[in-house]
Amino acid sequence: MRQLPFKQVDVFSDQPLLGNPLAVVLAADELDDARMAAFARWTNLSETTFLLEPTDPRADYRVRIFTTLTELPFAGHPTLGSCHAWLEHGGVPKGKEIIQQCGIGLVRIRRDGTQLAFTAPPLLRFEAVEAQLLGQILPGLGLMPDALMDARWVDNGAGWLALRLRDRAAVLALQPDYSALPQGLAIGVFAPWDAQRDGPDAQFEVRAFIPGDGMPEDPVTGSLNAGIAQWLLSEGLAPDSFVVSQGAAMGRQGRVHIQRSAQDIWVGGAVVTCVDGSLTF
Structure with a gap:
């Protein structure tokens, strides 16, 4: 039986237990797909990642990302959490930025003080959500049609x-009926903060739901926030720099920092290590 380095980190929070946990298995090159999927189901977290040697010479490391249901080509909090674990384990980037290889290709990551940030990848879909699908989603979320301002794919x-x-308030009040929602569909809901009523700590509130997953509400979600940021910035609905609050409905205090710089949109936050040890497979 072989031992592999393992970390469990908390992403989008500078305080343990208030962000989104991620399990990270390092030096995982010898694990096969079935073993990775089984371990991800066992952790029962929104995502579990496995770090491997890159196959692209430009990359610093390669990551595979598993939910309890499937493998993802990209996800945001696993990107930042995996990078944090790789650096903490002694990883040294080849250049000024860290280059992650994953299912969608290469993702750039930068260190900004105590935070890490990744560049938002291009949207694969950015069109209006079909009326028939909305007809399934809104009742499952307990929303009347007039509560919805707009709906887009941000995939x-x-x-x-x-x-x-x-x-x-409308976002925080949601009480989804997961059995009435399309299973496996990734649904984000967001709205602006009112500075006078809600305070100055953030400018938007976000929640993320994946019916059928082991954790049907995701505490803090980098990929969703990257897509929402691209939507907001493309239509002038947000400033070049803003903060998103996520996880409040679950007792978390996630903060996602968005920064537009030239052609890039950076999605960042703090990461802290909560568990540091080894696994025996």
Whole structure:
């Protein structure tokens, strides 16, 4: 039996237990697909990652990302959490930025003080959500049609669609009936904060639902926030720099920092290590 380095980190929080946990298995090149999938089901977290040697010479490492249901070509909090674990384990980038290889290709990551940030990947889908599909989603979320301001696909590899509501209170009040929602569909819901009513700590509230997953509400979601940021910035609905709150409905205090710089949109946050040890397979 072989031991592999293992870390469990908390992403999008500078305090343990208030962000989104991620299990990271390092030096996982000898594990096969079935073993990876089985371990991800066992952790029962929203995602578990496995770090391997890159096959692209430009990359610093390669990551495979598993939910309890499937493998993802890309996800945001696993990108930042995996990078943090790789650096903490002694990884040294080849250049000024860290280059991650994953299912969608190469993702650039930068260190910005105490935070890490990745460049939002291109959207694979960015069109209106079909009326028939909305007809299934809205009742499952307990929303009347007039509560919805807009709905778009914001899929960058993780399959997200997003619903825009009027205010933060409406987002926090959602009580989804997961049995009534399309199983496996990745659904994001967001709305702006009101500075006078909600305070200055963030500018938007986000929630993320994946019916049928082991954790049907994701605490803090990098890929969804990357897609929402591309939507908001493309239509002038947000400033070049803003902060998103996510996880409040679950007792978390996730903060996602968005920064547009030239042609790039950076999605960042803090990461802390909560568990550091080894696994025996």
